[in-house]
Amino acid sequence: MEEPEIIAGCRQNSPHAQRYLFDRYYRRSYHVIMRYLSNHHDTEDVLSISFTRIFKNISQYENRGEGSFHRWLNTIFINESIRFLKGKRELMFQEDEELLSLNIPLVDHSEILDVEEVQQILAMMPKGYRTVFNLFAIEGYSHKEIGDMLHINENTSKSQLSKARNYMVQKLKKKYRHEHQ
CATH class of the missing domain: 1.10.1740.10 (RNA polymerase sigma factor, region 2, helix turn helix motif)
Known part of the structure; x- marks a missing residue:
């Protein structure tokens, strides 16, 4: 059909x-x-x-x-x-000063990321981070569109994306260090 x-x-x-x-x-x-x-x-x-x-x-x-x-x-x-x-009041946008202070690039070209690993990290990510990350990086919405959808400021969307990326990098680095010790 x-x-x-x-x-x-x-x-x-x-x-x-x-x-x-x-x-x-x-x-x-x-x-x-x-x-x-x-x-x-x-x-x-x-x-x-x-x-x-x-x-x-x-x-x-x-x-x-x-x-x-x-x-x-x-x-x-x-x-x-x-x-x-x-x-369910589970969509909260978290402030985490430790993550804010980090300025880590998302991709290290020396390693190829496993999709399953990334999905596992996404599943562990705080819901606010994960939601903005999905909307921006996967669905392709702009920060303005995300702000409108979630009823948040456009800068909050940018901040949550940055925190999501930093979260992802930290988890991948930790996993990589653990595997190569």
């Missing part, structure tokens, strides 16, 4: 089309949401809420060219993840 058929079927509340959409996008959406929540059970809850919202609001989707449906879906997954974190 092609994307236009899936969308048309979902607009007509076809259970077959809804199931097809769910099956087709489940894995990808799971990974998007998991990057924000780092908890399987919470991710499943947000997936359920997200797909319910998608089916309810699919009539509002406007095709704006290639990839627009993926972007529309992604926006819903991200917004629901943020809404979930805010609802």
